[in-house]
Amino acid sequence: xxxxxxxxxxxxxxxxxxxxxxxxxxxxxxxxxxxxxxxxxxxxxxxxxxxxxxxxxxxxxxxxxxxxxxxxxxxxxxxxxxxxxxxxxxxxxxxxxxxxxxxxxxxxxxxxxxxxxxxxxxxxxxxxxxxxxxxxxxxxxxxxxxxxxxxxxxxxxxxxxxxxxxxxxxxxxxxxxxxxxxxxxxxxxxxxxxxxxxxxxxxxxxxxxxxxxxxxxxxxxxxxxxxxxxxxxxxxxxxxxxxxxxxxxxxxxxxxxxxxxxxxxxxxxxxxxxxxxxxxxxxxxxxxxxxxxxxxxxxxxxxxxxxxxxxxxxxxxxxxxxxxxxxxxxxxxxxxxxxxxxxxxxxxxxxxxxxxxxxxxxxxxxxxxxxxxxxxxxxxxxxxxxxxxxxxxxxxxxxxxxxxxxxxxxxxxxxxxxxxxxxxxxxxxxxxxxxxxxxxxxxxxxxxxxxxxxxxxxxxxxxxxxxxxxxxxxxxxxxxxxxxxxxxxxxxxxxxxxxxxxxxxxxxxxxxxxxxxxxxxxxxxxxxxxxxxxxxxxxxxxxxxxxxxxxxxxxxxxxxxxxxxxxxxxxxxxxxxxxxxxxxxxxxxxxxxxxxxxxxxxxxxxxxxxxxxxxxxxxxxxxxxxxxxxxxxxxxxxxxxxxxxxxxxxxxxxxxxxxxxxxxxxxxxxxxxxxxxxxxxxxxxxxxxxxxxxxxxxxxxxxxxxxxxxxxxxxxxxxxxxxxxxxxxxxxxxxxxxxxxxxxxxxxxxxxxxxxxxxxxxxxxxxxxxxxxxxxxxx
Numbered sequence: 011x012x013x014x015x016x017x018x019x020x021x022x023x024x025x026x027x028x029x030x031x032x033x034x035x036x037x038x039x040x041x042x043x044x045x046x047x048x049x050x051x052x053x054x055x056x057x058x059x060x061x062x063x064x065x066x067x068x069x070x071x072x073x074x075x076x077x078x079x080x081x082x083x084x085x086x087x088x089x090x091x092x093x094x095x096x097x098x099x100x101x102x103x104x105x106x107x108x109x110x111x112x113x114x115x116x117x118x119x120x121x122x123x124x125x126x127x128x129x130x131x132x133x134x135x136x137x138x139x140x141x142x143x144x145x146x147x148x149x150x151x152x153x154x155x156x157x158x159x160x161x162x163x164x165x166x167x168x169x170x171x172x173x174x175x176x177x178x179x180x181x182x183x184x185x186x187x188x189x190x191x192x193x194x195x196x197x198x199x200x201x202x203x204x205x206x207x208x209x210x211x212x213x214x215x216x217x218x219x220x221x222x223x224x225x226x227x228x229x230x231x232x233x234x235x236x237x238x239x240x241x242x243x244x245x246x247x248x249x250x251x252x253x254x255x256x257x258x259x260x261x262x263x264x265x266x267x268x269x270x271x272x273x274x275x276x277x278x279x280x281x282x283x284x285x286x287x288x289x290x291x292x293x294x295x296x297x298x299x300x301x302x303x304x305x306x307x308x309x310x311x312x313x314x315x316x317x318x319x320x321x322x323x324x325x326x327x328x329x330x331x332x333x334x335x336x337x338x339x340x341x342x343x344x345x346x347x348x349x350x351x352x353x354x355x356x357x358x359x360x361x362x363x364x365x366x367x368x369x370x371x372x373x374x375x376x377x378x379x380x381x382x383x384x385x386x387x388x389x390x391x392x393x394x395x396x397x398x399x400x401x402x403x404x405x406x407x408x409x410x411x412x413x414x415x416x417x418x419x420x421x422x423x424x425x426x427x428x429x430x431x432x433x434x435x436x437x438x439x440x441x442x443x444x445x446x447x448x449x450x451x452x453x454x455x456x457x458x459x460x461x462x463x464x465x466x467x468x469x470x471x472x473x474x475x476x477x478x479x480x481x482x483x484x485x486x487x488x489x490x491x492x493x494x495x496x497x498x499x500x501x502x503x504x505x506x507x508x509x510x511x512x513x514x515x516x517x518x519x520x521x522x523x524x525x526x527x528x529x530x531x532x533x534x535x536x537x538x539x540x541x542x543x544x545x546x547x548x549x550x551x552x553x554x555x556x557x558x559x560x561x562x563x564x565x566x567x568x569x570x571x572x573x574x575x576x577x578x579x580x581x582x583x584x585x586x587x588x589x590x591x592x593x594x595x596x597x598x599x600x601x602x603x604x605x606x607x608x609x610x611x612x613x614x615x616x617x618x619x620x621x622x623x624x625x626x627x628x629x630x631x632x633x634x635x636x637x638x639x640x641x642x643x644x645x646x647x648x649x650x651x652x653x654x655x656x657x658x659x660x661x662x663x664x665x666x667x668x669x670x671x672x673x674x675x676x677x678x679x680x681x682x683x684x685x686x687x688x689x690x691x692x693x694x695x696x697x698x699x700x701x702x703x704x705x706x707x708x709x710x711x712x713x714x715x716x717x718x719x720x721x722x723x724x725x726x727x728x729x730x731x732x733x734x735x736x737x738x739x740x741x742x743x744x745x746x747x748x749x750x751x752x753x754x755x756x757x758x759x760x761x762x763x764x765x766x767x768x769x770x771x772x773x774x775x776x777x778x779x780x781x782x783x784x785x786x787x788x789x
Contacts, residue, residue: 059276060321066247071329072564074243089521092514093478103129106221113206131228155229155266160196174303186297201277203308224434232267258537259457272318351566354557359575366579378587389468390597392443393519396476408504431477441469456538483511520600531584
């Protein structure tokens with residue numbers, strides 16, 4: 011058997027049949043015995059943890075179902091959003107593609123890989139670009155939920171050293187990993203496999219870091235927020251289970267979908283026991299023991315994942331079968347259930363209110379304003395940057411359309427603008443504003459393990475608001491185009507629509523930020539209060555169980571009602587703090603009483619139409635009947651070209667070759683004009699039109715600065731040679747007439763990341779869903 015075939019057979023074995031470490035024949039028996047012992051012990055402990063947790067999940071499912079149905083009946087809703095939300099997600103786009111070097115652990119060599127990130131944010135690695143074009147299955151599909159990006163080998167070695175206490179490398183010895191360049195990127199996970207990449211330049215490292223961070227951000231947000239029952243039931247069960255183990259506060263590993271989070275929960279408990287048991291039994295040099303531990307941890311994590319998936323799916327199926335009967339009971343007895351719950355809450359409130367109010371007054375109230383200020387500064391700066399980036403992109407698009415052909419060029423530029431929120435490099439300046447977020451002094455007091463939870467949540471809100479602003483602009487412009495006869499009128503219309511959208515953005519931005527601040531303050535203070543009150547209150551809660559009718563016991567839980575009462579004691583202080591910040595116009599927050607008077611009452615009706623295809627409607631002449639061909643054949647050819655363009659949409663790429671430069675790079679300047687006089691005339695004409703017809707926005711910029719003057723970049727004259735077009739996507743280079751699946755592969759939902767594809771070819775794509783939280787990746 012050839013060596014490559016042997017390697018494939020070894021990699022295709024189930025992880026629990028692979029060896030952890032030990033290369034020599036003498037260590038094989040010892041390694042196998044350790045493997046069997048570890049797997050048997052881990053499987054038993056995992057089953058016990060999962061059984062205990064899933065009891066919490068079943069209890070919380072009934073409560074979440076009741077709360078969801080009650081909310082549908084009673085909800086008054088918050089302020090109506092002014093911006094439109096995209097109902098049809100932008101699927102079939104490639105976020106990023108290019109080449110990077112990956113470290114192969116089996117042969118300890120670095121290999122160049124062709125890599126791309128599809129719309130579901132799973133990093134796909136191919137042997138090379140030819141393999142991708144020929145539809146060879148990828149070598150790996152990495153789901154990055156729960157991972158961290160490290161930009162230096164020293165950072166990685168420090169984390170690896172800390173993961174196995176008592177094992178320290180001697181000075182002068184070879185480290186576990188060597189990088190051939192000075193620009194590594196390492197994906198590190200506390201339990202799962204690690205991935206090692208490197209780039210040739212610092213610029214490439216920064217680009218890939220932004221892309222991979224975007225993947226982590228979206229994969230971490232794996233529970234769809236449109237799941238009004240299963241999602242809240244799961245997160246509440248996680249919180250209740252951890253509180254039963256005296257673990258309060260935020261949890262950094264609440265990342266990914268339900269099975270990934272459940273696997274992290276098991277490893278949180280299982281990992282320390284496993285480490286204490288195995289660390290003394292590992293043999294070899296420090297580097298070899300570290301490598302063995304990484305392999306063991308990854309293998310155990312995969313075993314835990316498979317068990318968690320089987321257990322969770324079984325329980326969820328049982329609950330879904332029972333749901334119709336539960337819904338019937340809730341609809342019939344809704345009033346009685348509400349009355350019973352309010353009676354229970356009044357009794358609990360009378361018992362804990364004096365203690366809770368003292369705790370809030372002494373330990374929480376003095377710090378609310380400090381926490382709020384720490385949250386407001388970076389968050390508001392990030393939303394201001396979103397506004398500025400949107401303003402700049404639309405303004406540049408407006409000038410380029412006028413200088414380069416009017417409506418004929420509009421489709422090309424609008425296709426790029428429609429994907430702005432998904433452009434990891436252009437959005438990076440917005441996301442970076444959240445990085446300075448610190449809760450110095452407050453983090454330890456309130457047991458906040460990490461601020462990354464709040465950073466990523468705010469960044470997701472930024473992406474949502476950017477996409478809403480872009481989509482609203484698209485919709486309004488599309489409606490206006492039928493009334494625009496000339497380039498000058500088109501320029502004025504774009505400017506007017508931009509001002510309308512910015513006003514709507516300012517209003518929605520204020521609403522989103524206020525809601526984020528309230529949620530973050532609750533997420534910080536409630537666990538702290540529960541921990542403070544637990545010694546005196548928690549032991550008394552069982553006596554309230556007798557107040558719940560047996561028929562309603564699935565929908566009312568004493569523990570949940572107790573937490574709601576605690577929440578109410580601090581909620582008024584949180585609402586007051588946010589309200590005062592809005593009254594004082596801090597960071598351009600609007601008061602709750604402010605309503606946007608010039609809102610468009612019929613705007614939301616426009617979103618009910620079919621998605622706008624700018625390339626087809628305003629893309630210019632990409633093809634035609636071609637003279638001798640029949641009209642029907644010309645239409646078919648045009649349709650084929652349009653279909654290829656639609657499927658090959660690519661937000662940004664760094665693919666390089668010898669014949670073309672870097673396509674679609676941020677900051678790329680248009681070619682120098684050959685006729686400066688004509689450009690000057692266009693500039694003067696445009697500046698006069700804007701001064702005469704486009705007054706500044708009535709609403710100031712979020713940072714209080716005046717509206718900047720619109721820059722006019724130079725553009726090529728008609729006599730200038732056309733700029734080099736971006737290199738065609740591999741999706742465009744497929745042989746014509748060949749029936750192939752053009753969709754990118756689906757990332758595996760295992761947080762371990764890598765999944766070897768079956769020989770049958772590229773797996774089908776799993777489309778994402780768009781909701782109020784943005785694009786959710788369902789693997």
